[in-house]
Amino acid sequence: MTGALHAGAWWVWALGLATAASRTTNPLLLALIVAVAGYVVAVRHTAGAGARPYAAFLKLGLAVLAIRLVFAVLLGSPVPGTHTLLTLPEVPLPHWAQGVRIGGRVTAEGVVFALYDALRLAALLACVGAANALAAPARLLKSLPGALYEAGVAVVVALTFAPNLVADVRRVRAARRLRGRPGRGFRGLLQVGLPVLEGALERSVALAAAMDARGYGRTAEVPPAVRRTTSALTLGGLLGVCAGTYGLLAGQGAGYGAPLLAAGLLAALGGLRLGGRRSVRTRYRPDRWDARAWLVSGSGAAAAALTVWAGAYAPGALHPPAVPLTAPELPLWPAASVLLGLAPALPWTAGRAPAPAVPGQRNAPLSSSRRSRTP
Amino acid sequence: MIRFEQVSVTYEGAAAPALRDVDLTVPEGELCLLVGPSGVGKSTLLGAVSGLVPHFTGGTLRGRVTVAGRDTRTHRPRELADVVGTVGQDPLAHFVTDTVEDELAYGMESLGLPADTMRRRVEETLDLLGLAELRDRPIATLSGGQQQRVAIGSVLTAHPRVLVLDEPTSALDPAAAEEVLAVLQRLVHDLGTTVLLAEHRLERVVQYADQVVLLPGRGEAPVVGAPAAVMAHSPVHPPVVALGRLAGWSPLPLSVRDARRAAAPLRERLADVRPPAVAAPVETAAPVRPPRGLLRRARRAPEGPAPAAALTDVSVRHGHVDALREVSLTVRPGETVALMGRNGAGKSTLLRTLVGLHEPARGTVRTGGAAPHRTGPRELLRHVGLVPQDPRDLLYADTVAAECAAADTDASASPGTCRALVSSLLPDVPDTAHPRDLSEGQRLALALAVVLTARPPLLLLDEPTRGLDYAAKARLVEVLRGLAAEGHAIVLATHDVELAAELAHRVVVLAEGEVVADGPTPDVVVSSPAFAPQVAKILSPLPWLTVPQVREALS
Structure with a gap:
């Protein structure tokens, strides 16, 4: 545990x-x-x-x-x-x-x-x-079905793009001062825009190369029948979910809305489960629902x-x-x-x-601030 | 284990191939070192092993590369992931997850290993690399050496039979570099892993190599052989080899230990000779420590020329962390000071404080008589210039010519000043090239020229030799010596002990934001196990620091 x-x-x-x-x-x-x-x-x-x-x-x-x-x-x-x-x-x-x-x-x-x-x-x-x-x-990624995992990683990587970009803008704007240009103002922001984007793009490409070299996207062979069933189930399920939701919201179709939604969800889940077969991924210490x-x-x-x-x-x-x-x-x-x-x-x-190791991290800032008090 | 058969790589749009007719075999369980000047295709060769060249980078690969019997033409990088582990130059670009433990497991998850195997290997790898204490730490909070070890660990858990590393120690302080190399040694000796690594700082790695592959020039065939044999003729070589060649030692020593054994006669010969000064002599540069107590405020500036920079009891805080604590430092015109210390000791903070990017929490900072954090950027340009760790931060334009024109305008210098400086620093920087497409050395020259256009009396450089080969480094040393002779004060933060030994009149060692040593270079570095250059270690206790010194004395 x-x-x-x-x-x-x-x-x-x-x-x-x-x-x-x-x-x-x-x-x-x-x-x-x-x-x-x-x-x-x-x-x-x-x-x-x-x-x-x-x-x-x-x-x-x-x-x-x-x-x-x-x-x-x-x-x-x-x-x-x-x-x-x-x-x-x-x-x-x-x-x-x-x-x-x-x-x-x-x-x-x-x-x-x-x-x-x-x-x-x-x-x-x-x-x-x-x-x-x-x-x-x-951390929710760990619990995502296998078929969605790769898309999930892409989303998470994209989410870390923004904070990195902000850090880059700060760094490059600070560097503008070294060129003797005022670091503030809208024009300043425009001028650093291009180098920052170039830098971010370079980093993304480097990350993509690293992920590729570490086996991201390896797939297993699956029989064509399974592949076709997966597509049919997923597509049909999503259609069912759309129609069912519409039925529920529109008010007139309340009778068929709920069962259609349920059937659509079931089909989509089945599709995801089958789709997971293509992925060879395993999970390291997955979160358990206890x-x-x-x-x-x-x-x-x-x-x-x-x-x-x-x-x-x-x-x-x-x-x-x-x-x-x-x-x-x-x-x-x-x-x-x-x-x-x-x-x-x-x-x-x-x-x-x-x-166990959480105290180590908590201690780091604590100990340094303790040090700082002794001149 | 790794086989190159008649391999040529041509990138799209390139006139000449980056690699031509490479034949190479690296047997299992060897540590193979790839050396050569910048731009000869070392990274391309490494990429070809992991399959990233040409699958990811594009370009055409002729010939055949096989790794553990798998042809990289038919296997994409992800299908080689279980036999080849690749760690690039920047470990931060390598991390996919955000904690150490998850990062170690990531590669195994992709390979689909069973959960109990993953658990076992993560624990083993944590122990092997000494990362057990850090397992739950966010990667962003680790030091450079720790990050490099995590990056190596993250590919090791997949138990690759081949490990490919591009400059694993360049960004690290000497102690952290030793840590990483010790790990590699252990992998080769205990686990039989085949390691192929490229590195510019040969003084750190060459003694560990079983085989050296030298790429002498772009498109030239590689020279493969035992380290001592290749080093005897290599254009890139560490100081220990230079000294060995100079003294005519045979067999050529590669480690300080071997060299010391051979050096007894040389030490005797040099015992009575006073080593020539490293660079132009300056009057004693002892730090001016202000007297404590009430008189401190009334203290007058020291006699002689006004200092180019003066810090008095400066403390700088980053959030809750003290980055600098009561640092006092005076730099005079014409003096070169090397700041050393481990990653995160406060070297960069000190430089950034001198250009006003950090406001001191306490104490006073003066550069050329002005407080930098209160001086406008245009005015500050005339007092102090900083070349940051990544020179790209300083470059915004899309051609070298535009960059130079902008620098002239910024500094109100006459048009052409910056371009002339670039040409004097490095003759062959093309006008139309994009700054990001330049080699590391060219980019550094451009950034240095941009900063020098305003002729600041105080020049600051942060890790200037990262990614530079020996030739580029030698040129940089020459340029900086020239500037110091013209009266520029230079402060450089560096992990490169050889550079500090060649260039600095004075070395200041920082630890945890405090100055722990400050004195003339020979006094500080000769006695230090971490910061002593190779020549000093070999000839210790004699105070010799560099090969040129010894050469001059012998001739």
Whole structure:
């Protein structure tokens, strides 16, 4: 047992919490969801590779909150309100711009409504951030079906292209200073654009050569019949999924939508499974879907399902009205169902043997900062 | 194990073939060293072994290359992956995953090995290469030597019978290079792996080779033979061989150990001779340490000419890490200072601080009397110039001529200044070539000319000899000596102990951001096991550093 939980379990858990968050605008419930996600991250986060900082997502959430509020104040709000907080000077607009308002009366109701709305988005971001911090998306690759693996690697490599590009732009812009040119400004960016792209392209080609030399894309011989069945199943399955989804969304075809979707999914999965035969790849220490993974993903799914159900039995508690202004209350049962999301923080899910070398990585910055304090 | 039969490679659009009529056999379990000046087709030959030439690079391959009996014409690189492991020049370009353990497993996963075999081999390889401590570390956080070992490990796990390496030690400090070579030795001796490697820094590898393949020139037939026999006539050779040839030792020693045994008479002969100075003598360049305490602020500049650069108790932080700690350093006009130390010791940070790319957290930096991080780029150009580790960072235009014209405008120099400098540094750099298509040596010459166009009194170079062959290095030494004689102060950060010995008046050794040694070159390097050049090791305890010194004394 390695202690590393299946990456998929973390994502199911986080998406469950996100679903719960999307079903409510109650700020107390939303705060509870963010707190649950944050607590689990704090308890279970290991400084393993690829784990992105959780704080970045929290900051993004705060930025969303701020932007939404600024817009609500500047552009006004469709929510009718009686409590005027302040009145901004209104910009006169021509009649064809009717319905758009800049400045004017800012009501407490409008601001509160915008706040609730933005809080929901921020909570969603916090949930995704938690999944990202607990299991890097690249780790999901390990659980991808064989037929999709190579496409998955291509996506991951493409994703690392952007951060590398940013690092390159910084380096080359710094080097501009050495040529006696100011490093800032839009023109500066344009001038470094071409060398940076050339460099990035060179690196990509070098990586492709290295991957080729290491056996990326080796395939096994499969009989033509299997190949044809694979194509038929995959194509037919995807068509089924499209038609089924359309049926479900269109409303009229609800009768045949669900079975068609299910049949399409089954066929596509069969196609993927057969397609996997062409790939000779094996997996090194694949993530196992064990009891802990069931618990973690189950807790997220339960939180989602119970909150969706709560939407049916207590709609008022999940959506406290902004008009008239009332203090939101924390509804007991929905709060309890959100708290189910804390299950991954139980010591049992941490596994018996946590990954051994993690302290080594944690120690590196610690020890250096310790050194730095002694002059 | 590796067989080349009448192999010629011609790249598309090239007038002449990159390789012509190569016949070569590397038997199993040998460490074969590929040497030659830059641009003779070493990388092409290595690529032909792994099948990347011509399957990946394009071009036409005539003749036949077989590896472990497989013809590379009919086997693509991925189908050779189980017999050939390839590590390119830049290990970072080689990594597909982001942790050490996953990277070691990646190749085996592609080959479809069973899970328990993979697990066993990963553990074995972690131990073999001393990577066990690092198994969960993100690759980006490793040092250069560690990355190189991971890159080697990542191809070793597939148990290839042939290992192909392109300049595995060029980017490494001397200690890290030894680490990597020790690993290669072990593979050859214990596992019977066939290793084919190309390397410019022969002083590091030649004593380990069983066979040397010399490509004397572009399109010329390779010379294959025992290392001592090939080195006796090779145009590229390490200092130990140069000294052996000079002293007429036979058999020609390839390692410091063998040379020391043969050198007793030479040491006796040189015992009473004072070695000539490495370069133009300068007055004692002892570092000016400011007195501690209250008087520090009131301290006057030292007597004599104003220093080209002065750092006083400078600390630089990168995030939470102290990159430099209380570094004090003064560089005078006409002085050449070599900064040495292991990868990540703060050498580049020091250079970048001198051009104002880092603001010091504490202390003062002065280049030509100005604080570089507060000086505008146009003004700074006249005080200090830096040639970065990768000269490509400095080059933006799409032809050499355009680059030179831009440099003239940047420095408000008269048109043609930069181009004239390029020609004086290296005569045959074509005007119409794209800077990225130039050889390493040509590119360095161009970047150096671009920086010199503004005639900065202080010139900084970061790892200038990476990828340079001995001829290009010798030219660089000549050029830099000339500049120092004209009064330029030069600071170079380098892992190349031979370069430092030939060029520097003073060596400053950094470790963990602190200056641990600072003094005249002979004093610092002769006593150091890591930074002593080969001649110093052979003639120790005598303070001789370079072959030209000895040659001058003997003639």
